[in-house]
Amino acid sequence: MKSLSLCVSLVPVLVLVLVPGLWVRVSAAPGCGPCDPDQCAGLPAAGCAAGSVRDSCGCCSVCAAAEGEPCGGRRAAARRCGAGLECVRTDEDKKMKLGDEDKKKKLGVCVCKSNYEVCGSDALTYSNGCALRSASLAAENQGKEPISIQNKGRCPTAPVIVSPPGEVYNVSGSQVYLSCEAVGVPTPVLTWKKVLGGKKREELLPGDKDNLAIQTRGGPEKHEVTGWVLISPLTEEDEGSYECHAANAKGEASAVGAIRIVHSIHDIVKTVTTEDEL
Ligand SMILES: *[C@@H]1O[C@H](CO)[C@@H](O)[C@H](O)[C@H]1NC(C)=O
Numbered sequence: 434m435k436s437l438s439l440c441v442s443l444v445p446v447l448v449l450v451l452v453p454g455l456w457v458r459v460s461a462a463p464g465c466g467p468c469d470p471d472q473c474a475g476l477p478a479a480g481c482a483a484g485s486v487r488d489s490c491g492c493c494s495v496c497a498a499a500e501g502e503p504c505g506g507r508r509a510a511a512r513r514c515g516a517g518l519e520c521v522r523t524d525e526d527k528k529m530k531l532g533d534e535d536k537k538k539k540l541g542v543c544v545c546k547s548n549y550e551v552c553g554s555d556a557l558t559y560s561n562g563c564a565l566r567s568a569s570l571a572a573e574n575q576g577k578e579p580i581s582i583q584n585k586g587r588c589p590t591a592p593v594i595v596s597p598p599g600e601v602y603n604v605s606g607s608q609v610y611l612s613c614e615a616v617g618v619p620t621p622v623l624t625w626k627k628v629l630g631g632k633k634r635e636e637l638l639p640g641d642k643d644n645l646a647i648q649t650r651g652g653p654e655k656h657e658v659t660g661w662v663l664i665s666p667l668t669e670e671d672e673g674s675y676e677c678h679a680a681n682a683k684g685e686a687s688a689v690g691a692i693r694i695v696h697s698i699h700d701i702v703k704t705v706t707t708e709d710e711l
Contacts, residue, residue: 464509465490480574482567483515483543498543500563505541514543517563552588553580587656591684592617595657598677598690602701608665611690613677616657621679621686623649623660628674628689635676638662645671669694 473493476485481496488495489511497515498504504512504520514520522541545563552558555572559565562582569580596614603609615621625638625647639647644667649660658679664671672694678687695701 465492468492480570481515482570483518483563484566484570486513486515489513499567500543500545500561502543503540504543505539515563515566517546517566518543519546520544549585550587551585552583554578554583555580556583556588558587587618589681589683590618592621592679592681592686594677594679594686594688596659597688598662598675600691600693602693602695603667604696604698604701605668605694606666608663609667609692610661610663611675611677611692612659612661613679613688613690614653614657614659615677615679615686616654617679617681617683617686618656619681620651620656620658621681623658624678624680625660625662626676626678628676638675642671644668664692667692667694 468490470492476494476496481499483497483499483502485494486497487493488509490509498512498518498520499515500518502512502514504514505522506512520541521544522539545561547562550558550560551562551565553565553568555568557568559568565580565582573579592615594613594615596612598611598613601609601611613623613625615623626635627638627640628635639645644664646663647660648663649658651658653659660677662675671692674689674691676687676689679685
């Protein structure tokens with residue numbers, strides 16, 4: 434039964450494909466007059482954000498509905514989404530199980546079919562393929578090169594230290610840590626070095642000290658990495674500058690923090706107050 438009804442329903446499609454003259458007349462929504470291209474309003478000089486499509490009467494070129502714009506609607510007034518976009522009706526309408534004819538009356542919103550970030554050939558990151566397409570159409574309209582997709586995901590960027598290690602003061606025997614947060618695409622690799630005086634200018638951590646540990650984890654944001662130097666118990670030897678170093682294929686960045694020993698807990702309070710006053 435199913436295959437029989439499928440065959441029957443294919444017949445009109447075949448007729449339309451085989452007889453081109455029929456196509457325009459039959460596909461035109463009810464309410465369309467005869468097509469006179471001279472009567473079509475031109476496209477805006479600034480171009481269309483989501484490109485152009487045939488109107489629902491199959492006659493004039495009109496701007497397609499862009500991402501976030503309403504789409505759907507009845508007959509001659511129906512609006513279609515641009516390439517890469519689909520018309521999504523609200524969940525409420527789906528739940529109500531409307532008949533086909535009723536559904537056509539309901540307006541929807543154009544939503545991009547792809548929902549991941551892309552990197553354009555202009556080295557800019559776009560929220561999705563539709564945003565890139567819009568930018569490309571705008572560029573072409575200004576006589577510039579179109580923008581193509583360079584890669585899925587964000588454009589590669591050199592690391593940036595978004596939260597450098599500060600200075601920490603405490604008494605010997607205490608537990609201290611320095612933290613450092615870096616961002617980059619691809620996500621940078623974080624390392625710590627102790628800055629030394631003299632010939633041996635720096636030492637890669639953790640080294641062989643058993644009162645020092647390095648911890649690293651991804652986040653808090655995507656493409657971010659956070660690392661810590663943890664020292665417990667703090668000794669005179671640990672005093673000094675610590676460099677947080679972030680590197681990926683695009684470059685590197687570093688920032689220096691410090692650990693200082695104070696003689697009593699009261700000195701920590703004093704130091705903090707001094708910083709606040711500055
Ligand atoms: C100083 O040391 C104490 C005891 O180990 C610790 O609880 C406190 O968090 C430390 N303060 C700072 C600023 O690191």
